[in-house]
Amino acid sequence: MSIDLYSFNKSNYCRAVLMTAKHLDIDLNVIEINPGPEIWSAQFLKVNPNHNLPTLDDKKFVLMKSQAIMQYLCNQYRPDSTLYPREPKARALVDRWLNFDITLMESSKQGVLWKLLTGADPPAEKVLAFKHNLKLFDQLLGDNHYATGAQHLTFADLSLLATTSILLAIQYDLSDCPNVERYLNTLSQELPYFASINLDPFTPESTTEWAASSQKYIKQKMQ
Ligand SMILES: N[C@@H](CCC(=O)N[C@@H](CS)C(=O)NCC(=O)O)C(=O)O
Structure with missing residues (x-):
């Protein structure tokens, strides 16, 4: 069974976790989600009622908050790594x-x-x-x-x-x-x-697209 990471490629919080997994050589099954209407899908809310990204699902152990996820990956899978020194x-x-x-x-x-x-x-x-x-x-x-x-x-x-x-x-x-x-x-x-x-993730086209979808989402939320 894989370790799933619900993630958005432009989110700093998600990118920090992705770099951690790469650095520690831990394979993640990355499920890309747009933090607009998609995070309110019944399917994602079932995994994380707090609907934020990144969310880790390690064989039903569900964890949110990037720093907690980084610490968990290290403590659980690479406890001797100097990324999070023990001293x-x-x-x-x-x-x-x-x-x-x-x-x-x-x-x-x-x-x-x-x-x-x-x-x-x-x-x-x-x-x-x-x-x-x-x-x-x-x-x-x-x-x-x-x-x-x-x-x-x-x-x-x-x-x-x-x-x-x-x-x-x-x-x-x-x-x-x-x-x-x-x-x-x-x-x-x-x-x-x-x-x-x-x-x-920040090509000019995709950054423009991100800005447009974020602005539309925020406008809708404020109505
Ligand atoms: N402190 C949290 C922040 C997470 C966060 O704000 N994620 C944003 C994406 S950058 C999100 O999911 N926003 C949508 C929401 O919270 O509904 C962390 O470290 O993971």
Whole structure:
């Protein structure tokens, strides 16, 4: 029996899980779902009444929330992987970055992706909040090759890369954040699965299609 992942290829949360599975060499049966009306189908609601993506179904063990899924895949199938180190301080640094990434992603959604997802300009204070968080990311990252400062990749990197790679896809000006720019450029070259998971889903045509369907869905929900 396969491990099913209900996923949407443009979602940062889903891309973080997909990179984790690739890195850990775990085979997933990916079921692509559009987070519009499709997530309200009776079939999907039966699997996840909370109707969000990613959702993992490992032989009837159903799990949502990307970070929990990443941790589960590692703990269950590759407990010795350095992606989620066991040593408490090393693990705490990963967990701290994962928490920081939630803030970064939320502010990116409201300050950068807003226009694309809703068709409306984001409020100025949301744009400022995103810029502030990105700058903070730049400062916290410093010269580190990997986010935690360890000599190896961790979940923190996969989550942060999934969040910030959208900035590469939309050619966001990163000149104010040289550490983030270097980090993204270096790791996007280093990780063999990076481009296919994080960049390929954002062709101009499919991004336009995504924006149109998201804006239509949001309009319908607000009526
Ligand atoms: N914190 C959650 C966020 C998941 C999330 O917001 N997923 C979006 C797709 S990017 C979704 O499914 N939205 C539709 C919905 O929640 O109804 C995670 O880490 O998995």
